[in-house]
Amino acid sequence: MKKIINKPENYVKEMLEGLYIAHPDLITYTADDLHCLVTANKREGKVGLATGGGSGHLPLFLGYVGKGMLDGCSVGDVFQSPSAEQMLAVTKAIDSGAGVLYIYGNYNGDIFNFDMAAEMADFEENIQVLSVVAGDDVASAGPSAPGEKSTRRGVAGIFFVFKCAGAAADKMLPLEEVKRIAEKAAANVRTMGVALTPCTVPRVGKPGFSIGEDEMEIGMGIHGEAGIRHGKIEPADQITDEMLDKIITDLPYTAGNEVDVLVNGLGATPLDEQYIVTRRISMYLAEKNIKVHRFYVGEYATAIEMAGISISVLKLDAELKALMEAPACTPFFRQ
The missing domain is CATH 3.40.50.10440 (Dihydroxyacetone kinase; domain 1)
Structure with a gap:
């Protein structure tokens, strides 16, 4: 450790x-x-x-x-x-x-x-x-x-x-x-994540699970809970599309829907990679004629030092949109 x-x-x-x-x-x-x-x-x-x-x-x-x-x-x-x-x-x-x-x-x-x-x-x-x-x-x-x-x-x-x-x-x-x-x-919110590495609880002193150097796990939880698919790591666009496919299917959208999107690093994912995923999300949703009101990109919910990323999509209406636009000031979020 x-x-x-x-x-x-x-x-x-x-x-x-x-x-x-x-x-x-x-x-x-x-x-x-x-x-x-x-x-x-x-x-x-x-x-x-x-x-x-x-x-x-x-x-x-x-x-x-x-x-x-x-x-x-x-x-x-x-x-x-x-x-x-x-x-x-x-x-x-x-x-x-x-x-x-x-x-x-x-x-x-x-x-x-x-x-x-x-x-x-x-x-x-x-x-x-x-x-x-x-x-x-x-x-x-x-x-x-x-x-x-x-x-x-x-x-x-x-x-x-x-x-x-x-x-x-x-x-x-x-x-x-x-x-x-x-x-x-x-x-009205759905999330899907992917993990690339394990994380280590300090009192335990060793990783709680293992992922191969060239592997990933789609759907892993923020405590290391098992995901839905384990396999070889793929290009960012392919990973992003797979996660969005599951999100959009789980909470159906129609053309013209407006959403807020959270791109979340799990603790050890560079912002560079988070913005590469953000780019693909924008393209994917535009193809579905789903309008993004606002992106939130960064670390919002981590798993100590796990490498990976999650995508959360909030389906908006006028009420939720106004509430999301309201000001806030906390140690980790300011708007």
Whole structure:
């Protein structure tokens, strides 16, 4: 393992200390726990937005706490869910009388602990909490009957849910309305990714899986979950087309639809390569007569030092478009 760290057991603690030092105008922490990150600019009467999840995915999840987006984030160890108690501490800190909306990815540990935190907030603190579970990953979408639990993992596309819900809450809309908008955004975003290399959890000290030097895996998850196809690496345009084929098929589009597109590096992919993919996405969507309103290119949801890329597409209407255009200011995203 070759990393610029001190002791592996201090990896998350020291990362958080650095974040608070760098961004005191935007974030702080509560309950004397560095893992309970909250906004430094609380607004009275506004719906509070909270998320949470394991470390190792910066800027996800905590990087989107700030003005016009989230109000708090409970931070777990690398690839591990934070505790229900930490989630409750964040909930208490960001509540300003209008209730709190949880937005988090579709992972069992997060679901269990967020549900428990919501129950404790209601029972102990009389705080109304609603939840939206985001699952945008096309690769993990198994067959299901109506009413069955979704198997889709929450990946980079949750950024769009944070952005739309954050803009809605910033307009001082009520809790139920903010939840409606978050659900609408979540229902209209799809993501597909490709991995070229593994990643190493510092406490483990060795890669969690292996990919050959000349291989790739289409559909791999951000914790190294298995994808849908393993094979020899292909040219960028071919990889991009395969991912977009699956996205467009999963959430059908018609000519004239307008979208926002997120091109996301997984931790070790040069921006040069991300823009090569962006070029091909623009060509592909133009051929389908799908209009791109805006591209977001960079690292938005990583997997420590994994090399690879993901593409997220948000289908827009007038309401979502206006919310995506609203200003925001967080440590990792400014518009």
